[in-house]
Amino acid sequence: MTSMEIGDIAAELGLPVDRVWGWGLSTSSGSAISKPTSVDEVARILTWASEHGVPVAFRGSGCSYGDASQNEGGIVLDATAFARIKSFDIDSGLLVAEPGVTLEQIWRRSVPMGWWPPVVSGTMYPTLGGLLSMNVHGKNNWQVGTIGSWVRSFRLLTVTSGELLCSPEENADLFYAAIGGFGMLGCFTEVTLQLKKIYSGCLDVEAIATPDLQHMISFFDTEKDNWDYLVGWVDCFPRGKRLGRGLVHAARYLAEGEDENPRESMSVDAQDLPMHLLGVVPKAVMWRFLKPFMNNFGMRAINAAKYHSGVFSQTRGRPHRQSHAAFAFLLDYVPDWKKAYGKGGLIQYQTFVPRERAHEVHPQLIALCHDAGMVPYLGVYKRHRPDSFLMTHAVDGFSFAMDFKVTAANRERLWQLTHRLDGVLADAGGRLYFAKDATMLAETAGRIWPAEVLGRFKALKERYDPDGLLQTNLSRRVFPEFTDGTAG
Numbered sequence: 001m002t003s004m005e006i007g008d009i010a011a012e013l014g015l016p017v018d019r020v021w022g023w024g025l026s027t028s029s030g031s032a033i034s035k036p037t038s039v040d041e042v043a044r045i046l047t048w049a050s051e052h053g054v055p056v057a058f059r060g061s062g063c064s065y066g067d068a069s070q071n072e073g074g075i076v077l078d079a080t081a082f083a084r085i086k087s088f089d090i091d092s093g094l095l096v097a098e099p100g101v102t103l104e105q106i107w108r109r110s111v112p113m114g115w116w117p118p119v120v121s122g123t124m125y126p127t128l129g130g131l132l133s134m135n136v137h138g139k140n141n142w143q144v145g146t147i148g149s150w151v152r153s154f155r156l157l158t159v160t161s162g163e164l165l166c167s168p169e170e171n172a173d174l175f176y177a178a179i180g181g182f183g184m185l186g187c188f189t190e191v192t193l194q195l196k197k198i199y200s201g202c203l204d205v206e207a208i209a210t211p212d213l214q215h216m217i218s219f220f221d222t223e224k225d226n227w228d229y230l231v232g233w234v235d236c237f238p239r240g241k242r243l244g245r246g247l248v249h250a251a252r253y254l255a256e257g258e259d260e261n262p263r264e265s266m267s268v269d270a271q272d273l274p275m276h277l278l279g280v281v282p283k284a285v286m287w288r289f290l291k292p293f294m295n296n297f298g299m300r301a302i303n304a305a306k307y308h309s310g311v312f313s314q315t316r317g318r319p320h321r322q323s324h325a326a327f328a329f330l331l332d333y334v335p336d337w338k339k340a341y342g343k344g345g346l347i348q349y350q351t352f353v354p355r356e357r358a359h360e361v362h363p364q365l366i367a368l369c370h371d372a373g374m375v376p377y378l379g380v381y382k383r384h385r386p387d388s389f390l391m392t393h394a395v396d397g398f399s400f401a402m403d404f405k406v407t408a409a410n411r412e413r414l415w416q417l418t419h420r421l422d423g424v425l426a427d428a429g430g431r432l433y434f435a436k437d438a439t440m441l442a443e444t445a446g447r448i449w450p451a452e453v454l455g456r457f458k459a460l461k462e463r464y465d466p467d468g469l470l471q472t473n474l475s476r477r478v479f480p481e482f483t484d485g486t487a488g
């Protein structure tokens, strides 16, 4: 690592020094922040950093919950201003864009023309660079794969070999490793993405209550061929027979002709999330109303109320229409809701477990949280399928994401709890997800990813970044062996 002080790095490059936070506000670090707007500017920073042995991390919108786009003491290269849509073909649905373009920019441009991003995260703010680096999945992962399955090609600016065009045909090893490669192999500078044709701005949605986690898992398995999207909300508070009770939201696209007025439903106005909740409360202040409830007592009550009102208002067999944006970006309804967690923020712990083990492992994880006295305030369940990307998190099975409040008093115990959960997960052949991670230990990663996979990734790292210039707090924590050739 460089011996240069962060202030000297910033002064030499004419950059500001700032604190960069993980989305969950539970981790942060100080860095010199560069905001390039072109490939040349990215190349200039990489060349300077290489000459001076200063580590560089790429960053998009900072929507990763933990430290995936932080770089303590080094340079953070924030791509959010490198964000033009270069072209969009209305006939083929092919989009060519710079890495800082967000999902929001994409759908605002594409929906009125009858196209929707085929894979979206639960928030519309991530950038293409971030989406590819984490190879994100949507609520339709078992149907359509991760976002990588829809990337036709990209340009990657590498440290050793300049800008390379990568696709399943050209530089294929880099294509399958940089997607999901958490920013370790180069900077995405241009992405060509295939969007999905839609015939309406709406989905048909049904809500179904499931009395425990076993019912939710069975529902996903028996119903998965009937729906395009499935997502389960889990109340993690009850134990015993009601453990893992929840609500499933199932949705399907409308076929051509099913929507009588597609022009109207595909307008941007029809997709926009409301500015007020319940018609009166400005969304921007909603998180302040949530704050008093962000404790065990309040969240137990809110989860129970949500479950019982869900049982009461189930719509099994009676679909209602919901806009794509409203269904996909539910978590954007209350801006800054993470602030309701208070000073310590939150972590999300998302586990991916093979189908045949999920029945036993996921209830066990909830039980371990109860035993430790730290119950997740939010649980989300999804169905997945494996893919061909080297460092993939996806398995033929289920993921369960659990949100935990972090406080000064519980932080150490919470980290220890996640390490106990890691052990159960690794024994079950499960995976963790870098986009959500803040706690994984290097030894856990060594158990989770096969040695052969890690060896192939390291070989690419040595070819395209032999000095380990590209680093993040996450990479140093989880995969120190990828960067121990270490810059400087």
Ligand SMILES: Cc1cc2nc3c(=O)[nH]c(=O)nc-3n(C[C@H](O)[C@H](O)[C@H](O)COP(=O)(O)OP(=O)(O)OC[C@H]3O[C@@H](n4cnc5c(N)ncnc54)[C@H](O)[C@@H]3O)c2cc1C
Pocket (backbone or CB within 6 Å): 023, 057, 058, 059, 060, 061, 062, 063, 064, 065, 068, 069, 079, 099, 100, 120, 121, 122, 123, 125, 126, 127, 128, 129, 130, 131, 133, 134, 135, 136, 137, 138, 139, 182, 183, 184, 186, 187, 188, 189, 331, 435, 436, 472
């Ligand atoms: C409310 C919420 C809901 C979410 N829901 C989902 C979900 O449903 N499914 C899912 O899969 N994820 C989900 N996520 C996670 C999110 O989609 C990922 O963390 C995504 O990577 C964030 O993109 P970003 O632009 O914010 O990138 P950042 O978080 O800033 O960075 C993510 C990674 O990308 C790298 N990177 C960024 N730009 C570049 C570039 N130009 N070149 C190379 N590497 C780069 C960074 O180094 C880092 O490793 C959710 C996050 C939030 C906050």
